[in-house]
Amino acid sequence: MTKGNARDALLPFAVLAGALAAWEAAARVLAIPTYVLPAPSLVAETLVKDREILFSALLVTLTTALEALTLATIGGVALALLISRSRWLERAIMPFAIVLQVTPIIAVAPLLLVYLEPARAVLVCAFLVAFFPILANASLGLASVDRALVELFDLYRASPWQKLIFLRAPAALPQFLAGLRIGGGLSLIGAIAAELAAGAAGRGAGLAFRISEAGYRLDIPRMFAALALVSAAGVMIYAALTALSHLCLRRWHESARGKSE
Amino acid sequence: MTIRVATPAAPLVALRGIGKAFANGVAALDGFDLDLREGEFLTLLGPSGCGKSTALRLIAGLAEPSGGRIDWRDENAAQAIGFVFQEPTLLPWSDVFANVHLPLRLAGVARETAAPRVREALAKVGLADFESALPRELSGGMKMRAAIARALVTRPRLLLMDEPFAALDEVTRFRLNDDLLALKRELGTTIVFVTHSVYESVYLSTRIIALAARGGAVVDEIEIDAHVARDEEFRASAEFARLCRRASAALRGAAGERL
Numbered sequence: 001m002t003k004g005n006a007r008d009a010l011l012p013f014a015v016l017a018g019a020l021a022a023w024e025a026a027a028r029v030l031a032i033p034t035y036v037l038p039a040p041s042l043v044a045e046t047l048v049k050d051r052e053i054l055f056s057a058l059l060v061t062l063t064t065a066l067e068a069l070t071l072a073t074i075g076g077v078a079l080a081l082l083i084s085r086s087r088w089l090e091r092a093i094m095p096f097a098i099v100l101q102v103t104p105i106i107a108v109a110p111l112l113l114v115y116l117e118p119a120r121a122v123l124v125c126a127f128l129v130a131f132f133p134i135l136a137n138a139s140l141g142l143a144s145v146d147r148a149l150v151e152l153f154d155l156y157r158a159s160p161w162q163k164l165i166f167l168r169a170p171a172a173l174p175q176f177l178a179g180l181r182i183g184g185g186l187s188l189i190g191a192i193a194a195e196l197a198a199g200a201a202g203r204g205a206g207l208a209f210r211i212s213e214a215g216y217r218l219d220i221p222r223m224f225a226a227l228a229l230v231s232a233a234g235v236m237i238y239a240a241l242t243a244l245s246h247l248c249l250r251r252w253h254e255s256a257r258g259k260s261e
Numbered sequence: 262m263t264i265r266v267a268t269p270a271a272p273l274v275a276l277r278g279i280g281k282a283f284a285n286g287v288a289a290l291d292g293f294d295l296d297l298r299e300g301e302f303l304t305l306l307g308p309s310g311c312g313k314s315t316a317l318r319l320i321a322g323l324a325e326p327s328g329g330r331i332d333w334r335d336e337n338a339a340q341a342i343g344f345v346f347q348e349p350t351l352l353p354w355s356d357v358f359a360n361v362h363l364p365l366r367l368a369g370v371a372r373e374t375a376a377p378r379v380r381e382a383l384a385k386v387g388l389a390d391f392e393s394a395l396p397r398e399l400s401g402g403m404k405m406r407a408a409i410a411r412a413l414v415t416r417p418r419l420l421l422m423d424e425p426f427a428a429l430d431e432v433t434r435f436r437l438n439d440d441l442l443a444l445k446r447e448l449g450t451t452i453v454f455v456t457h458s459v460y461e462s463v464y465l466s467t468r469i470i471a472l473a474a475r476g477g478a479v480v481d482e483i484e485i486d487a488h489v490a491r492d493e494e495f496r497a498s499a500e501f502a503r504l505c506r507r508a509s510a511a512l513r514g515a516a517g518e519r520l
Contacts, residue, residue, distance in 0.1 A: 148348055148350040149352065152346070154323060155322070155323060155344050156367045156368070162367055166352075166363070167352070170354045251395060252354045252395055252397060253353070253354075
């Protein structure tokens, strides 16, 4: 890493430190009550003090998001494969996938809570939002295989299975990974939205439940602490999927080049 | 040891009255006949859209003719085909070795078993030191060499080449022309080469078939002595100039132009 790169990487942290310092100073100098705006130091203190509650909530939310992402990946890729085999199926199914995508999940969640127990409803919500970008991107990837390469495989009488393994799957990988990154972020949003909708029904559940619970108690520092963990969870998911994408593509794909060299 | 038959009884492949229409209804080929002799270097020369690439694709089985017959002398010949596309069409995620291995891999030959043949093919095109390079790390000429190695790895009896050097600079193209001729001498493979370059066609071929702009009607057929050495001397010779003039005239006639 060059000197310029290191500086660029540190820049956001410097901005964060500056903002936190200003916030801390404002809270102290202006003596803002903690139930209006707690100082960052108090939020950090709360994070440590309430760590058992908050980190077990983080674990619940992260687990739900990752389970949903896994299911969405399996379902999205499977459906993308089916659709790529038949234009007829694509025409029949895609409109519904789009309707699912454009309907705000926060409006669907209360209905799901009627039929499903809260933990299951949260999982389904997170799955529903993560599903479409994975399906759409995997479909696009499978459809954008170089025609000349398909002919090459035809020339050597490759079976459909060989075409999938040696050609279509690797060719679709960059698009699929882009979809996975979007889906990863959305699965967390879906999980949080459903937890909020579940409200008191989601007893002992994830971070969003802790946020609304602390809100009822006017425990503002804990709300901030839980919010910080939600952000951290999102960053973790994004970073992990970006690293995965880089790992898979760095050797050959344009999108992963330049950054690594 | 194979026994060479001086005059083969039947052509390696014969196209009879071949018709092929594009999706828009325009006839790429109409009543097209071709006898391919074993061991020759045949060039299909013609303007863009004359159906020369279509003929090649029909021989390769990449498209079905809408009329006519394609007769192979024997079924083995129909199976043993190598094809070099206009673009190198390498798998960008696989290194050179894996790309050249691909045809054998698709035929179920494992990497270890195939390795000697892959390395042999790479050595033949001068890429022995580049087996672990990725396509993006290669120049245009080297990518095309890798594509040729991939076509040769199955030891085809017939090599079909669709304007393979059209996108390369002239120096690279001349070198690849010479290397292709050397490979041809060494392997004895029958080659059908498609180009719109008069000079390339004369330099490489033992026979040139010039096609009309539409429908694949043969406007001229030029035989070139296979025993004439193809080198810079040939390129500068009066005979080369004469053959080029004839091929140019055929191409002009094919395009329907007048001087």
